[in-house]
Amino acid sequence: MILARRHADDAGRWVRPAVAAGLPAAAAIVALSPGGADTARRIRAILPASTVHGLDPRVDGADVAFTDAMDHLRVLFRTGTPLVGVCAAGILIRALAPLLGDKRREPPVVAVAEDLSVAVPLLGGHHGGNAIARAIADAFGATPAVTTGGDVRLGLALDDPPPGWTVANPEAAKAVSAALLASRPVGLRVEAGDPGWLRASGAGWDEAGRPEVLVTDRAVPTPQGLVLHPPVLAVGVGCERGCDPAELEALVVQTLERHGLAPGAVACVASIDLKADEAAVHAVAGSLGAPPARFFTADALEAEAPRLWNPSEVVFREVGCHGVAEGAALAAAGADGALVVGKSRSRRATCAVARAAAAIDPGRTGQARGSLAVVGIGPGGPAWRSPEASRALAEATDIVGYRLYLDLIADAIAGKRRHDFAMTQEEPRTRAALDLAAEGRAVALVSSGDAGIYGLAALVFELLDREDRPAWNRLAIRVVPGISALQLAAARVGAPTGHDFAAISLSDLLTPWADIERRLEAVAAGDFVVALYNPVSRRRRTQLVAARDILLRHRPAETPVALVRNAGRDGEAVTVVPLSRLEPDLADMLTVVLIGNSHTRRIRRGQAEWVYTPRGYAGKAGRGHR
Template sequence: MNNSCFSQFQPLAAIATTPQSASILQHLHSNLELELWLPQSLEGTENTRFYQTNLSEHLTNIWHEYRAFVFCLATGAVVRLIAPLIESKATDPAVVVIDAQGRFVISLCSGHQGGADLLAQLIAQQIGAQSIITGASDSLRLPKIDLLGLPYGWRKGDGDWTGVMAAIAKNQTVQIIQEVGSTLWQQNLPDGHPFYFGFPEANQQFQPQGRIWISATQRRFASNSDFPKVQWHPRVLWIGIGCERGTSAQLIETAITDTLQKYHLSSKAIAGIATIDLKADEVGILELCQSWNLPLRTFSAQQLSPIDIPNPSEIVQQEVGTPSVAEAAAILASNTDNSLIVAKQIIKLPHQSGAVTVAIAQPEQEYIGRQGKLYLVGIGPGSLEQITPAAKTAIIQADVVIGYSLYLDLIKPLLRPEQIIESFPITQEKQRAQRSRELAQWGLTVAVISSGDCGIYGMAGLVLEELQAEDWDGKNPVVEVFPGISALQAAAARVGAPLMHDFCAISLSDLLTPWQVIQKRLEAAAQGDFVTAIYNPRSQKRTQQIVTAQEIFLKYRRNDTPVALVSSAYRLNETINITTLKEMLKHPIDMLTIIIIGNSSTRRHTDWVITPRGYLGFDG
């Protein structure tokens, strides 16, 4: 299955000119959905396409067909190849370069808007290379201001974007005036950031070097301003529409545009169109929604009738069974009471048939307009080297990363300045699951991290249960599970091969499972001669369970049965003790310890624990 973390870069092309560089890109090709282009001289390579002309001419022919290019060539050669093709950073594809040895992945062109910075980071994790990002925002650990609103569906407005980004790169004071939209992006700003939020006190001397408006208002910036200004427009305007049957799309568009201009609102802040379900097939409305790429929400008269609106109409009530269409539909679509900011406006034009009623509501939360994703990620025992490339790419690509604070610290080198990082205490697993579901249902891509494997005493099951309780359809949000090296695997690897025969895992935590049930499982595992990995063996308050577990196993196993105690495997404070079932409680044991109790054939050899599978005695 191809890695969906790269879907935003599709279609994606990779280009190589030598067998060595082709082999590097072949590795990518086997994991990602990309088109690998090679010269005709390398024909015979599987799953590739070949160009007949020289590379410069071929690149000219395909430049506008792809959203991103990955070259395994010398950087200078790539610069010369793409130089005649570059038009604008707003439209150019992302360009990433991999060196011939596959050690470095360089974001070369369209790092921000094209996504080359992110693509370079993702590819680097896939091939075990180092990403090279040279943008000023990354060096300052600041979010890229021209990408700031994209995860939330915001739309870029007018202004001097280059000037504002230059001010941020110089660490100059940039004023942020945010009137609407999510403020999640503010949570993880580093100390000493250059942003000043809101307006200064009347007596305060304040002169910013840049200003960012985050608003539904359409502002006009003077060209001779003292400092650069830009604007983001969160999509917070739901346009309620009522119209006569057969009203043209042109009239509906004019009605909306005129209303927006009258109230100084930006068309880029429109979330969608709302109306009565009787208008679900209205050609003019459908054409407008298609032309402006807007969602259409419709409601029945029964849904619209109870809505408290300022301008009810008896005529409308008689016609369609509700006293309001435009105002009530706008409020319902906004999903927020008291959200109406523009009462109904009735617009007619001379020499055009039909009439349009427009009302506008502004909800508390913006419309993102994309399908949310939930990545359930296992990060293994803790060191970055033990995390799978797929799991790393999921973490890097996510808009939001949620986890226990200790685990977030372990993956800190993977986190990007733009990401929202939300930390929860170790006892708030349910809150983590609920929060991740809410954000994904809103439209964000959320990575929920667990140590070890997320599906073994991790967050995967809880998140899926939370979705099930909300009557999840199995499709929205999209859910992907990224496995990790489980704690029992990591512990076993540090002491040899204790899991070579049948084994089981049992948690001694009775917070969610009755102790009587745990005792029954311990008894069954001990009697069944399973190698047994014990999780959560002892906490500060819960000390007797591990004593009882030892007593149960001693009924069925020899006193000298090998036991491995591994704490914080692969981390800086790792401890390993190999002991016996009789002596195990003489060693330190806490919640971070994994205990592996051998079966009747498990043996110790120097500092290694081995459970024979039986191969040496097998003649077949």
């Protein structure tokens, strides 16, 4: 397995690399104590797209909170989530023992001491558990308690090869490993790729030995031993706009079959950058089990023109290079690679295959399709952040946002590239996020509250609309909702938004006051509950008074008004006054003002005071009784 691979030092000795590769993504790091949470956050920085799960109320600041440790561990295990427990190994064993079944389908489980002295792979050692333990050891000086026989005796695991490699017949690995452990002769035959990790291990290989390990990019219908496929094939594809994914998938599968090539040896699917948003291209990569598709500029593909088998002037006139499928395959395979299958066609698609001399690293091949997640982080604290938002932050390579908001989530984005902007730089920060994503990065653009409610999501789409830039248009964009200030403010006082409501910003920086005033008149006449954002600033003192006076013409003076400042953050304050007493001194830019409608009630029950707007259930009950 990859973490048992040894790399040569200057003296030719083989040593474990400082940073482990091939780590499972999206691990859940579970902490049951404050000290465990600190350790979990340190581990999160080295495991890709991982999140901290904390036992509430013992652990503060977790990405995901839970209240029942045993149930939570079982849910994570059942859903196939790699698990790192910063706790006693016995806790994990007792929680998961009833669920154990097929070890080939179970996620890795690793127990880590709170002081980072030891990391113990309990389950799935050959499916990422050993990798996680070794990575923690390399990063923090822990002892990796690896116990799997092949790793300990031989320095390799045949059923867990390096990243990109695949095992064609995993059921054969046990017999071959047993033969190696028993010092019986085992053959090693190499047809493609670099088997350095096998030869550098402690295994004794014998050319005439049986059973045999075959390293090949061929499909082997009836293997006689263990078949390993190295990641040496690059599939280049092209297609018409809107091509049916099934057509391109069928073309690629048929091409590989016709030429006896193994899908497991496909390191990457590649195309021209004009196709970065083409669903068919991404579907092919997914169907082959390859990493996400990679893309090259027309200039990069044109550089491969001398090596093309089927150059086309028609293609050159359309996209600026003489071959997309063949060019992309060659570009991905590198200068020492060569075409093994020329351009094959279907009605609307093409594909070609190139073989590299050594393993292809997709991460260093072309460029990925950039992604932009516009993330609403809620008020800022982890307890208010959705699991989807936490995942989006964990998966991002670059985080863009207002400096204060990024400081609020500093623990969640530790180790990532931060791009901080000042408060009034909404458009520059949004442009920066789009440009970074266009470079092939995974970007999270952070908004407080909900990104679609007075947040940056609308500005993202406005810029797409205004400028129609091809590089932006090809991005994978999604909006991740968050708890809005309106929702949290309403929850703090009860249910003032229990019936129809409207939200209006009183800031006239971007919207003329005449438009704001007209909207206030409309919601006042319609008897809507009203949430006022940006009610008062140092410059603006009159708008809140004007809004109050408009609403007073349509609803009682005693209508409850809730003012919630700094909702969900330190210094939170809640004030409830009648509408007639609403004054600018009670609010600022950090305040949400909730003004009830003519039916909104303010009640005291016990020691608590609540504001709510009835839906009309009392009338419904009366009608039903009659």
